[in-house]
Amino acid sequence: MSAEPVLTPAAEKVLEVAGELFYANGIHAVGVDAIAAESGVTKKTLYDRFGSKDALVARYLRRRDERWREHVLATVERSRAAPARRPLLVFDALETWTATMNPRGCAFVNAHAELPDAGHPGREVIADQKRWLLAYLRALVAEAGLRNPAKLARALLILLEGATVTGSLDVVPDAVRAAKSIAKDLLDAA
Amino acid sequence: MSAEPVLTPAAEKVLEVAGELFYANGIHAVGVDAIAAESGVTKKTLYDRFGSKDALVARYLRRRDERWREHVLATVERSRAAPARRPLLVFDALETWTATMNPRGCAFVNAHAELPDAGHPGREVIADQKRWLLAYLRALVAEAGLRNPAKLARALLILLEGATVTGSLDVVPDAVRAAKSIAKDLLDAA
């Protein structure tokens, strides 16, 4: 992730509003007119700052990824759990994230559903988000001293994503807790 | 699922084309003009048969759900696996389905991302699809003679959905196989 230049106050407001509207309603369903109006900003300002809707979408996803990483790192680093239990803390991070920020499922999975064009600037951000999480899980598993950290990290990611989806679709209650319980068994068996 | 009336040939063609376009490009990204043109049908015919785009979307999802259920049931019933192994056959069904029909992830999860309005007629179909799969998994687990079939079925669903997402996002290679392997351990331990 490259360091993004500081945004002007108006641009900051646009990005904040765009984030809420895109996540709540879907990307295609939200027009730039609505974002500008809700932000109390003219369309000219929006286009002067971000260049295009596609670029704004990419910025929205990038910003959200930053927040997610901060949340995960803070959750894990705040804890005093033994190294062997630290991979499970990501499930705790997901649970608090879901409650406050994620009622409609993973923003990156949702965005992926709406952006079939692999050349869209948002697609790179989506790929980054998933790759980072997988790499982070792998590091935690390796620090736990377990064998085959790559394979275990992939298993944990499957559980995290599955819990996010089934939880947001209201088909599995307490999906994150259930997934964490499976993950615990997996780590114990490894 | 209620028995839908037989469609006219033109309507059948519209539904087939709509299914391809909606899944490949996303629902909001596909206009009714494009569907009608690609189907070789006028918009009047489309609206005479389906009434609205929302209704067509719901029909598209319903149709896809029917195909999915047939595929799962055929896969499971074709096999001669022992009852204890039959829940795992759903993972095999998902793998063949993914290869042929599902390169862009679960159509229902993707549709859910695009239809935030809980009153949209497609939302009921999405909920039906997930509930059916969960109930079917539960039945298979129960027939396998395992304890706590409800809990195990939820675990299997989390794994199936997680594999679908991570596989379609190209973040976990062979995600369905990996999920099946975890599921196998889960069933063996139960």
Add this chain to the structure above:
DNA sequence: TCGTAGGTATACCGATCTGTTTACTAGCTC
């Protein structure tokens, strides 16, 4: 034979889409 169902063809509706343009203003800095 007449009505109906299922079509085609085409024009149209008002709204909304992303994006641009022109004109002007306030504040900051060199």
Add this chain to the structure above:
DNA sequence: GAGCTAGTAAACAGATCGGTATACCTACGA
């Protein structure tokens, strides 16, 4: 005080959105 940056206000562009209207055609069954 000149020039730059960030912004407002508002109109405009061309395309596309979901949906409707009118007129006509054909096959079929009572």
